[in-house]
Structure formats: C-alpha cells, structure tokens
Amino acid sequence: MLSHNQIKYINSLKIKKYRYQHNAFFVEGEKGVAELLKSTLHIVKVFALREWIDANYSLLENRKTEIQEITPDELKKVSDLLSPNLVIAVADIPMQELPDISGFNSMMLALDGIRDPGNMGTIIRTADWFGINKIVCSSDSVDVYNPKVVQATMGSFSRVEVFYVDLLEFFSRLPSTIPVFGALLDGPDISEKSFRKKGIILIGSESHGISEKLVPFVNEPVYIPHFMANTSANYAESLNASIANGIICYEICKQLYKNII
Amino acid sequence: MLSHNQIKYINSLKIKKYRYQHNAFFVEGEKGVAELLKSTLHIVKVFALREWIDANYSLLENRKTEIQEITPDELKKVSDLLSPNLVIAVADIPMQELPDISGFNSMMLALDGIRDPGNMGTIIRTADWFGINKIVCSSDSVDVYNPKVVQATMGSFSRVEVFYVDLLEFFSRLPSTIPVFGALLDGPDISEKSFRKKGIILIGSESHGISEKLVPFVNEPVYIPHFMANTSANYAESLNASIANGIICYEICKQLYKNII
The missing domain is CATH 3.30.1330.30 (Ribosomal protein L30/S12)
Incomplete structure (x- = not known):
C-alpha cells in the first residue's frame, strides 16, 4: 500500500x-x-x-x-x-554534462521555446527514431521530466539526453563550420538541397518560430514547400513544430546516412 | 453578457x-x-x-x-x-457528402482509429499544408469538431473535409487501381520508392497501427527507416502517428507534384 x-x-x-x-x-x-x-x-x-x-x-x-x-x-x-x-x-534525474562541441560530429537538435509537452515528447521520440540522442533546449522550453513529456516520448526519454542552455550563448560558441539547419519561410526548398555534413537542427517555438536573435546562426536555412501545383490556393499557414522537425530529420538523415554507407 | x-x-x-x-x-x-x-x-x-x-x-x-x-x-x-x-x-456543422471515388484522382488520407485530439488536429493541419483536403476516418476516430481537435488544426478545420465511414467497406469499394499507401514494418524504404500516381495514405492508430483487416488493401506499403549506419543500436520502437503521416505526405507529395509541374 x-x-x-x-x-x-x-x-x-x-x-x-x-x-x-x-x-x-x-x-x-x-x-x-x-x-x-x-x-x-x-x-x-x-x-x-x-x-x-x-x-x-x-x-x-x-x-x-x-x-x-x-x-x-x-x-x-x-x-x-x-x-x-x-x-x-x-x-x-541523471547528471548530464553537455558534451564538448568544438569537435562535434553528429546530429543534434536545438529547441527554441517548445512549450507544449506533447510536442516536446514527440520531438524526443522522433529524434530517438533517427538515432539523434542529444538535444539542447532554451531554458523556457518545457521540462523533459514533466510527466506529460515523459509519457509522449513513449520510452525515448531513456535514450535521448536533453540539456537546458542559453541558446544564444550556445550558438555563439559553436564553430561556424558546423551546419545549423533551420526552417525559415524564405529558405530554399529542403527537397532540392544536398546535405553532406552533420550539424544541428534548430526548431522554433509553436507560436513564434525561431527567435530573431537566433536566426543569424542558421547557416543552412530550409523550407518545407506545399509542392502542390495550385499556388493560388489557401493552405495552412505553418506546420506544427514536431511535424516540421520530423520532416527535416527525415530529409537530412536520409541524405547523410545513405551517403555514408 | x-x-x-x-x-x-x-x-x-x-x-x-x-x-x-x-x-x-x-x-x-x-x-x-x-x-x-x-x-x-x-x-x-x-x-x-x-x-x-x-x-x-x-x-x-x-x-x-x-x-x-x-x-x-x-x-x-x-x-x-x-x-x-x-x-x-x-x-x-456543415453537411458533407463523400465524393464519388470511382474516378478518384487526388491525394486523400484515411485514418484508422486516431483517438488523440492533438494527433487528429495535427494530421488535419499537415494535410492542409500539403493541399490534401479530404480525409476519411474510421468511426472510432476522435470527432473533428471536438474543441481540442479544432484547436490543434490551427484553422485548417475550415479547409479540410473529414468524413466518418466504415473503412472496411470504403476500401472494399475502392477500385484496385488506386494506390493505397500505408506504413508497414516490413514495407520497402519509402525514400527509395517512386510515386507517380495519386492515391490514399492510410494511417494506423497510435497503439495498434493499421488494423489487420485493412492491411490487405495496402498495395503500396512503405517503411520510414532509421537511416543510421549503426543498426545494432536501440531506437524508438515507432513514430507518432502524426509524424509518420507528415513524413509520408512530404515524400509522396514531393515526388508527385514536382514531376507534374
């Protein structure tokens, strides 16, 4: 009892x-x-x-x-x-130390103000699916150990390390040779880009996208198009943050790892 | 007041x-x-x-x-x-009539037992982004006019028509020449497939995937791989239904509409 x-x-x-x-x-x-x-x-x-x-x-x-x-x-x-x-x-709660990023050579996510526990959990689960096991979050993102986040990860909380940092400081210290991928409305069509080098996928918040102060660090902007021929039609204004993350992870990981093998 | x-x-x-x-x-x-x-x-x-x-x-x-x-x-x-x-x-609630599917020539989603309002709303929003404006759902799926679904669509409820049907009957009447895309664990790598014809993307429920009785109708099975070279590693067992839907919509619409233009 x-x-x-x-x-x-x-x-x-x-x-x-x-x-x-x-x-x-x-x-x-x-x-x-x-x-x-x-x-x-x-x-x-x-x-x-x-x-x-x-x-x-x-x-x-x-x-x-x-x-x-x-x-x-x-x-x-x-x-x-x-x-x-x-x-x-x-x-x-495990003790975790942010790995040294100077010789960084893997895929990582950076989450800028993800507030919704369901989105956060789903992003962690998607990262785990694609073998991405490190995520840095802005300190205003929802806590990974929130029960609703843990639930939405469907067990992936145990394989993915999540660090809360000052993202501005984090990106300022990041060597500029490391690709920072980010969805921007004026970015080039993601499906026409070539990805050959591992880096960091930056996902913006549900309501405001990537913070203005972080946009300058995005050196590999991407855009997920509607694709439809009828460009005069009305579409959803944006994709959910976890969906955009899923599509970006898919396209980048596909190109990176298929070319490595 | x-x-x-x-x-x-x-x-x-x-x-x-x-x-x-x-x-x-x-x-x-x-x-x-x-x-x-x-x-x-x-x-x-x-x-x-x-x-x-x-x-x-x-x-x-x-x-x-x-x-x-x-x-x-x-x-x-x-x-x-x-x-x-x-x-x-x-x-x-608008009166809607399921369109005639005998001469069907567009993209459509079929949702098999999506229960989570957040997932349902996000799937509707993603469909809208990719210009897919018709969705058929099994009758045990969550109601599109549930306030939490409406909220999660971020306005896309107004552009996407959702029909509740008996999916077994629906697929039985569907001409076999229409592609039915569905994520199956033993399906071929989606990134290596060619998609040239519009059809229906069938998304399974959060807990049980595509119902056993509907699996035989999937004539274009697909699988979203982990891609990572390290195949002995542990990964998430599955993707969230709305993430899988997002990636499948992205890959199929990309190929279909890029080739049409």
Missing part, C-alpha cells in the same frame, strides 16, 4: 520545482517503465499492481529494483493519466 | 452527443476564429471581448456575422483552454 507521505511525494513530482528539489521524476505505464528498466537510469522504486508484478517478474529480477505492490485506487491517487495504467516508477 | 442558457449551450458543445444534436461546434481563439470568418461555414454567433471586436471590425463587416460582447469572466465559463483567449464562435 501507498502511505500518505508517498502519495504526497509522487504528486509533488508533477511540479518542476519539486522534481529538481528531490532530483527525481516518475514514469507511468507499461511501455515507459519497461524502457526505464532496460535503461541505465537509477530507479528509486517501482509501484505496481499485482497483475503487472506477476507479468514482469523476469524484468524485475534482472534489475534488482525495489518494488512495492499497490492497489488500483492507490494508483489513481498519484496518476497523471485519465485512465491510470498498471505501474508507476520513480527514478533519479 | 452571456446568459445562463448560452453558457449551458456552449458548454454542451464540448460533448459529441450534443454537438450532433444541435448540429453545431465552437471555435476558440484569434487564429481559429479568423479562419472561420474567412471560410464559407455558417457562423451562428461570435462571442468576443471588446478588445477583439475593436481590432476586427473590418473582418466582421465583411461577414455580417452576429456578434455579442462578453467579459473575460464570462469567456472563462465556456472556454476549453487553460488560458482563455479573446473570442469564441459557434458555427454549424
């Missing part, structure tokens, strides 16, 4: 201030907890219904994680989901 | 049953209402703060729409947003 203090503790982790005070976050649902158990993250405790414990005995044996059986009613008291699942796990 | 009955009426439109009983839905926020006013949809009434009315006088003049001034406190009582905006408008 869950004590009153445990309920209070887990619920406090829904708020950013307390997550960083306790240096802990929680993961809910079978998929997320399975990925957590496979990861190297330090797990504080798993709280699960009998049903889940019985079905995941081998997973738990390998990990030697402390486990506590709870009831469906207790799970409801701490869940962040409308339909609570079978399990919730508390883990430490 | 908003009467008690008006508050009750607008709030009832948050529930699907009452939307179809009253044959009406609502649109909230400046962007959505601006797109509604530009559309041919029949607007029942616009409820707005003084500030919005003063700023949008010309937009209202053109449309001759009935307008009622309300206060911020009144807006809060009917809003579906955490931070209520300046305006909310009630419009009729």
